[in-house]
Amino acid sequence: MAFPDGFLWGGATAANQYEGGWIEGGKGPAVADAIAGGNNLTHEPRKLWVDLPDGTREVITMGQEVPAGATAYIDPDRYYPSHDATDFYHHWREDLALFAEMNFKCFRMSINWTRVFPHGDDEIPNEEGLKFYEDVFRECKRLGIEPLVTLDHFDCPLHLADEYDGWVSRHTLEAFERYCDLVLTRYKGLVHWWLTINEINVCGDYFNCGVHEAKSNKQHREQALWHLFVASAYAVKRAHEIDADNRVGLMIAHGASYPYSCNPEDVWCELENNRGFRWFYGDVQVRGYYPSYKVKELECEGIAIAKEPGDDELLREGTVDFYSFSYYFSEALKADANRDLGGVPGLNKKGVENPYLRKTDWGWAIDPLGLRIVLNQIWDRYQIPLMIVENGIGLIDEKLPDGTVEDDARIDYMREHIKTMRDAIEIDGVDLIGYTPWGCIDIVSAGTGEMRKRYGFIYVDRDDEGKGDFSRSRKKSFYYMKKVYGSNGADLE
Numbered sequence: 001m002a003f004p005d006g007f008l009w010g011g012a013t014a015a016n017q018y019e020g021g022w023i024e025g026g027k028g029p030a031v032a033d034a035i036a037g038g039n040n041l042t043h044e045p046r047k048l049w050v051d052l053p054d055g056t057r058e059v060i061t062m063g064q065e066v067p068a069g070a071t072a073y074i075d076p077d078r079y080y081p082s083h084d085a086t087d088f089y090h091h092w093r094e095d096l097a098l099f100a101e102m103n104f105k106c107f108r109m110s111i112n113w114t115r116v117f118p119h120g121d122d123e124i125p126n127e128e129g130l131k132f133y134e135d136v137f138r139e140c141k142r143l144g145i146e147p148l149v150t151l152d153h154f155d156c157p158l159h160l161a162d163e164y165d166g167w168v169s170r171h172t173l174e175a176f177e178r179y180c181d182l183v184l185t186r187y188k189g190l191v192h193w194w195l196t197i198n199e200i201n202v203c204g205d206y207f208n209c210g211v212h213e214a215k216s217n218k219q220h221r222e223q224a225l226w227h228l229f230v231a232s233a234y235a236v237k238r239a240h241e242i243d244a245d246n247r248v249g250l251m252i253a254h255g256a257s258y259p260y261s262c263n264p265e266d267v268w269c270e271l272e273n274n275r276g277f278r279w280f281y282g283d284v285q286v287r288g289y290y291p292s293y294k295v296k297e298l299e300c301e302g303i304a305i306a307k308e309p310g311d312d313e314l315l316r317e318g319t320v321d322f323y324s325f326s327y328y329f330s331e332a333l334k335a336d337a338n339r340d341l342g343g344v345p346g347l348n349k350k351g352v353e354n355p356y357l358r359k360t361d362w363g364w365a366i367d368p369l370g371l372r373i374v375l376n377q378i379w380d381r382y383q384i385p386l387m388i389v390e391n392g393i394g395l396i397d398e399k400l401p402d403g404t405v406e407d408d409a410r411i412d413y414m415r416e417h418i419k420t421m422r423d424a425i426e427i428d429g430v431d432l433i434g435y436t437p438w439g440c441i442d443i444v445s446a447g448t449g450e451m452r453k454r455y456g457f458i459y460v461d462r463d464d465e466g467k468g469d470f471s472r473s474r475k476k477s478f479y480y481m482k483k484v485y486g487s488n489g490a491d492l493e
Helices: 088-099 127-142 158-166 170-186 220-241 264-287 290-302 311-317 368-382 408-427 476-486
Strands: 006-010 047-051 057-062 106-110 147-153 193-197 247-253 254-257 321-326 332-333 386-390 432-435 459-460 472-474
Touching: 006 386, 088 127, 088 472, 106 332, 127 147, 127 170, 147 170, 158 170, 170 220, 193 220, 220 264, 220 311, 220 321, 247 264, 254 264, 254 368, 264 332, 264 368, 290 321, 311 459, 321 368, 368 386, 368 408, 408 476
Parallel strands: 006 106, 006 432, 106 147, 147 193, 193 247, 247 321, 254 332, 321 386, 386 432
Antiparallel strands: 047 057, 459 472
């Protein structure tokens, strides 16, 4: 059976992992530009180098907190993956043509805030950066591809992080509102699909939103989160005011989670995790207020969020049109587990190995049925349209001498997940409107900074040391996804 008419098939990327051109065309530095690459195979995490107020320097590992007053610096002799990434900045016409060949109906990308406002809070925007995105959007329209644009995708301006403590400060929120007003107005008629804050439920530290002392000072983290929620609501409200045809969604890192056993302690552990890690963020952006369990948590911890008059009203007015999320894997949770994450993102301290599932080379459980479970859970809770804006499998792809990449494991992964999407629509009645798998073209891994961990259907000649000519070539999965998209999901074999 085919998918519903108008289903948005496509692919997803993020500027800080794909765009490159980090100081070209007037762009300023973002926090992502100061994060060096890591290596999962040798258990080397991504790192950030900072200057401390006492004049010393320190190396911060991803997952650790950045001390108060620290400022990141960029060493010109060190390799930073985001600086070139896979160079969409110079290959965008070629890439969009490949996406059109693959029968894309939708392309998820992000605007890099510092390409528009180099410091994040400049008085005058960077016209060259604005023109770059305008050209991209116009070409998408010419090719019949709907841009799905994320306003903030882990690219807090470095200036705002170091001078204002990122999203802890109201100044950053106000700068974001100016940025929203500008791009929503500038691209009116070119972009109708927007996402506000990428994976808002994993924001809250220096690496993705410029917050110092993110672990030791929960007041900081909760204040930053409040500002992110207000920013999201503002973007929704302004998008609707500027263009009634705009549709705006939230974006949450989802995945499935299960109690490890029928022990009530494990069941409660999973419920508490799901509520604290996922539902809270959806509840605020779909329903427009903090749920009672979060209010009680803040009361018990003595945290009082600083609000401005009108914030609560804005939260209620700026609820989203659709719910978008990422899905890569599932976890089994055990109440008495307390694992050392070792800086690996996306894993829970209460997580234990699920004996019923296979894993990727990066330790993520492969669970297609979990996607159907998640789709039903979200749909039953909120009853608004859903979109899967990230899904896929990271593999070590080998380019053969004849230029081909035989990525059958990726094809199997995509086939099984798309089947469960179809079942959720046809059997369960879920209103799923789109699917944009992650890294439709090879890009830098956000978690590890590697090129080795490839998600794309298009191979990019670039390695973990920054070597390669950026040439593009079609993997075997390219032709498979072209067939799936061209048949509107009817041909999955």
